[in-house]
Amino acid sequence: MKPVRTLVVLIDDEKMKLLENHGVGKGLQPLEEAEFSRKEAEALEYSDQPGRSFESVGAMRHAMSPEKSVEEQQRDRWLREAMAHLSKRWQKGNFDRLVIAAPPKVLGLVRELLDRPLKEALYAEVAKDLVNVPERELPERFADVAAF
Structure with missing residues (x-):
């Protein structure tokens, strides 16, 4: 019988590790x-001022509160790049x-970024x-979801 090949992804805000498993008892091998x-992220230009909007009636303008901080924007960009690579x-x-193993907040974002083939192959989180x-x-950290 052919062993089940599993791709294991460990990811957080700054790092991603890919490992593989070739069946029960074979352990995890790093890929x-x-x-x-951070240097590449700092080279990107993000606005340091909130945007402005016009009043629906009249000529008054108002500052808008930012939806995401610079750190959140950088994390989102990193995760998009990491998921494209994956x-x-x-x-x-x-x-x-x-x-996939990730901190809860990152796991939620990763879930949204997975393309269809990865979503279909997702065995455990x-x-x-x-x-x-x-x-x-x-392997012992994954004992609840898979045997490596």
Whole structure:
């Protein structure tokens, strides 16, 4: 019987690790890491002033409160780039299922950014930040959702 190949994604606000599993008892092998670059983000231009809008009647103008802070905008951009990279990696690999671990807030954003093939392959989600957990400890952290 062919072993089930699982792509495991550990992601947070600044880092993403991709690992793979080739069946029960085989553990997790690292594939690659990607890290958010603050220098690149600082080079992007974000407005430091709130936008302005006109009154619906008359010529008065009002400042608008920003919907997202600069940090949130940078995080959202990082996650969009990370999910685009993940999608390409998924297409290249012969994986059968996907497991994602991320802090709860990031997991919600990642869920929204997954494309259709990744959503269909999603086997389990773990709402914990496991990016900095040593690789030898990871299989026990996933014991509730998958056997590695």
